[in-house]
Every structure is written in structure tokens, then in C-alpha cells.
Amino acid sequence: MQNFPLTVKAREDFPLLKRKIHGHPLAYLDNAATTQKPNCVIDALVRFYENHNSNVSRGVYTLAEEATEIYEEGRESVAKFIGANDSGKIIFTRGTTESINLVAAAWAQPKLKTDERILVTEMEHHSNLVPWQMVAQKAGAELVYWPITPETGSSDGGRLDLQKLDELLADSVKRKRSFRLLAVSAVSNVLGTVNPIAEIIELAHARGVPVLVDAAQAVARMPIDVSGWDCDFLAFSGHKIYGPTGIGVLYAKNERLEEMLPFQGGGGMIRQVGRQTSTWADAPQKFEAGTPPVAEVSGLAAAIKYLRNFGMQEIQRHEYELTTHALKRFAEFEDLELYGPPETIERCGVVSFNLRNVHPHDVAQVLDESGIAVRAGHHCTQVLHKRFGIAASVRMSFGLYNEIPEIDRLFSALDQAREIFLK
Numbered sequence: 001m002q003n004f005p006l007t008v009k010a011r012e013d014f015p016l017l018k019r020k021i022h023g024h025p026l027a028y029l030d031n032a033a034t035t036q037k038p039n040c041v042i043d044a045l046v047r048f049y050e051n052h053n054s055n056v057s058r059g060v061y062t063l064a065e066e067a068t069e070i071y072e073e074g075r076e077s078v079a080k081f082i083g084a085n086d087s088g089k090i091i092f093t094r095g096t097t098e099s100i101n102l103v104a105a106a107w108a109q110p111k112l113k114t115d116e117r118i119l120v121t122e123m124e125h126h127s128n129l130v131p132w133q134m135v136a137q138k139a140g141a142e143l144v145y146w147p148i149t150p151e152t153g154s155s156d157g158g159r160l161d162l163q164k165l166d167e168l169l170a171d172s173v174k175r176k177r178s179f180r181l182l183a184v185s186a187v188s189n190v191l192g193t194v195n196p197i198a199e200i201i202e203l204a205h206a207r208g209v210p211v212l213v214d215a216a217q218a219v220a221r222m223p224i225d226v227s228g229w230d231c232d233f234l235a236f237s238g239h240k241i242y243g244p245t246g247i248g249v250l251y252a253k254n255e256r257l258e259e260m261l262p263f264q265g266g267g268g269m270i271r272q273v274g275r276q277t278s279t280w281a282d283a284p285q286k287f288e289a290g291t292p293p294v295a296e297v298s299g300l301a302a303a304i305k306y307l308r309n310f311g312m313q314e315i316q317r318h319e320y321e322l323t324t325h326a327l328k329r330f331a332e333f334e335d336l337e338l339y340g341p342p343e344t345i346e347r348c349g350v351v352s353f354n355l356r357n358v359h360p361h362d363v364a365q366v367l368d369e370s371g372i373a374v375r376a377g378h379h380c381t382q383v384l385h386k387r388f389g390i391a392a393s394v395r396m397s398f399g400l401y402n403e404i405p406e407i408d409r410l411f412s413a414l415d416q417a418r419e420i421f422l423k
């Protein structure tokens with residue numbers, strides 16, 4: 001690809017991409033589910049276990065000090081990566097899902113009153129819906145949906161409308177039923193819509209509503225700036241940014257950290273333990289009970305370093321080109337139903353569709369025969385799929401190693417699905 005030195009270089013760094021599937025080179029187009037791992041991440045995990053393995057913060061011997069340093073340096077590199085001015089605001093979790101559950105249990109649940117509400121959007125992943133349903137049900141509070149714009153084939157379909165948000169917020173003030181929180185994703189894992197997070201937060205804050213940003217998809221695809229955005233909480237997973245599984249991040253600003261009760265009890269999160277009661281360590285340790293994922297943090301730090309070497313803006317540009325190409329190809333076929341904005345503006349490399357009259361699982365299986373890995377299903381967004389009147393869709397999603405010929409292979413392989421299921 002002429003303009004993409006990035007792809008050519010990146011592909012060599014990922015051993016798994018050398019695999020053949022059913023005799024074809026692997027075209028891995030399921031990066032929204034998880035990304036492949038570069039050698040530097042794999043090496044960081046091996047290096048940790050071969051040289052530094054020990055528990056953190058619990059020993060004064062050399063290995064324990066090294067492990068603690070690796071863990072805390074990982075925290076620093078995450079803070080810098082997302083624009084946080086203090087690594088004390090970074091809590092390590094198992095992933096986006098656990099980060100959001102942490103906020104739900106440790107912050108929202110103790111505060112939520114019966115006459116309050118939580119605002120979510122129709123495009124949220126189940127991880128940013130179900131925890132809010134659970135706390136709302138316990139408190140007898142209400143979950144309110146900010147609808148997406150109708151999918152009429154116009155370039156405005158499948159987006160969040162700021163005017164509508166303003167109306168919802170104004171209505172809540174008028175009815176004296178305040179929103180305890182707005183929980184919104186920065187990027188939809190189905191529509192690929194890039195939401196105007198800075199503007200959303202500004203509007204919500206103007207009405208005194210804190211905002212949690214689900215950055216699970218955004219963080220691998222664009223620069224993140226928690227300080228500039230002034231978000232209250234932000235969650236993401238290491239495995240979606242070319243890092244290991246089992247490691248996630250919750251960012252919380254100071255005001256919110258102070259309001260949060262402990263999440264889980266155990267070692268590492270206490271100051272003093274008495275027979276009946278205990279006192280808590282300061283944040284972030286207060287929210288990190290038990291032995292933390294030290295090796296995974298070293299892998300995450302390696303992934304962040306890898307991404308920073310390319311530059312997030314360069315990665316964003318790369319995905320923009322891939323997405324533009326994919327959307328252009330969609331326009332050639334009348335039997336392909338595209339979900340989400342049909343133009344690249346405010347959109348990124350996650351593209352969901354259906355081949356009319358063919359089940360998405362059948363499509364994905366036929367693509368696999370050609371070595372193309374895509375996801376079929378509801379992608380943990382049943383509310384969104386019901387909104388479109390469908391049960392499932394096929395999703396292709398790009399990473400920094402994907403190239404235009406892989407997208408073209410997908411469109412060619414769709415002919416085989418037409419041949420098998422429609423003729």
C-alpha cells in the first residue's frame with residue numbers, strides 16, 4: 001500500500017499473522033473483539049517471568065522491588081498515554097467490563113436514589129449497560145436511553161445527536177429527576193461511530209452530570225485525552241490495544257476517587273486491619289485488592305510503547321483510509337446492508353453489515369474458508385440490533401496491520417456466500 005509504510009512494517013511484528021487458515025493467508029478482521037500481539041508484547045511477558053517474577057509491594061528483596069517498579073512504571077505509561085496528569089488516578093482491573101462494574105458498585109450504587117436516573121445510549125456494549133441495569137434495579141432508579149439518529153441511509157444515521165442530549169438533560173432538570181451519571185462509549189463497537197466526547201462531556205457537566213467514557217474501542221484507534229475532555233471516568237482493556245488479556249484500566253478523576261468506596265476487600269487495599277473493621281489504603285491501591293496482574297501490566301506498557309512509536313494520529317489516519325475503502329466497496333453492492341454512518345466522517349474502522357437473506361453466521365463461516373476472520377452475532381449490543389430490527393450482523397474491524405487487499409478479499413469471498421446460499 002503506497003501510503004502505508006506503517007502496515008508493511010507492522011505486519012512483520014506480529015507472528016500470528018504468518019498463519020495460514022484453510023490454505024489461505026490469514027486476513028484478521030476481528031480487531032474490535034481483540035487484537036493480535038506484537039513480538040515486543042510477547043517478549044515483555046516472557047522477560048517478566050524469566051527475570052523479574054515476584055509479587056509487588058510486599059518484599060524488600062531485589063526481585064520484589066523490580067516487580068513493583070515494573071508495575072508502577074506501567075501505571076505511569078498508561079497515565080501519559082491517555083493524558084492523565086497523575087498516575088494515582090489509574091486503577092488496574094481485568095478489563096473494561098470490570099472497570100465499569102467497579103464504578104457501578106463502588107461509586108454509583110452507594111449514591112443512587114430512587115428518584116434518580118442513569119443515562120446510557122442505544123449503541124452501548126452490554127458491558128456499559130448491564131452494570132447500570134443492575135444498580136438501577138437495586139436502587140429502584142430508572143435507566144434512560146439517549147436514542148441514536150435513525151438509520152435512513154443518510155450520513156446522519158447511527159449517530160448521537162447533541163441537541164437530543166440537551167433536551168434529555170433539560171427535561172431531567174424540569175422534572176427534578178436528575179441523572180446520576182451519563183455512561184457513553186467513545187466509539188461504537190458495531191457502527192464505528194466516533195462520538196463527540198468532548199462536547200458530550202461539556203453539555204453533561206453544564207447540568208452537573210458526571211460522565212463515564214467507555215473507551216474500549218477508541219483507545220486503539222485515536223488519541224485519548226482524559227484531562228482535556230475532563231471526563232469523570234474512563235475504561236478500557238489491554239487486549240484491544242495489542243496488549244495481553246486480563247488487564248484493564250479505570251481512570252477516575254480525583255473528585256470521584258474520593259467518593260468511591262472500596263470495590264473488593266483483601267490484601268493490598270488496606271491500611272490497617274482490626275478484628276471487626278479495617279481502614280483503606282489510598283487510591284489507586286484502595287481499589288486493587290489481591291495480587292495484581294504484574295506480567296500483564298508489563299505487556300500493556302510494551303503495547304503502549306509500540307503504539308506511541310507509530311503515533312496514534314498515524315494509526316487513526318491508517319484506519320480512516322481502510323474504512324474509506326471499505327465504505328466505497330459497500331456502495332457497489334445492493335444486497336449488502338450497512339449499519340452506521342455510510343461516510344467516513346466521524347467514523348472509524350469498525351464496519352457491520354448483512355448480506356441480504358443470508359444468516360451472518362453462514363457469511364462468517366464462508367469467509368473463514370477463505371482465511372478471513374470476521375465476527376458474526378450481536379456483538380454484545382442486543383439493544384442496538386433490536387433497534388435495527390435484526391438479531392445479528394457481520395462485523396469487520398481493522399487494526400494497524402490490515403491492508404486494502406484484505407478488504408478486497410472479503411468482498412470477493414462474499415460472492416461464494418451468494419453462490420452457496422442464494423443460487
Ligand SMILES: Cc1ncc(COP(=O)(O)O)c(C=O)c1O
Pocket residue numbers: 032033095096097098125127128185187188189214216217237
Ligand atoms: C465498546 C465496548 N465496551 C466494552 C467492551 C468489553 O470489553 P472487555 O470484554 O475487554 O471487558 C467491549 C468489547 O468488545 C467493547 O467493544
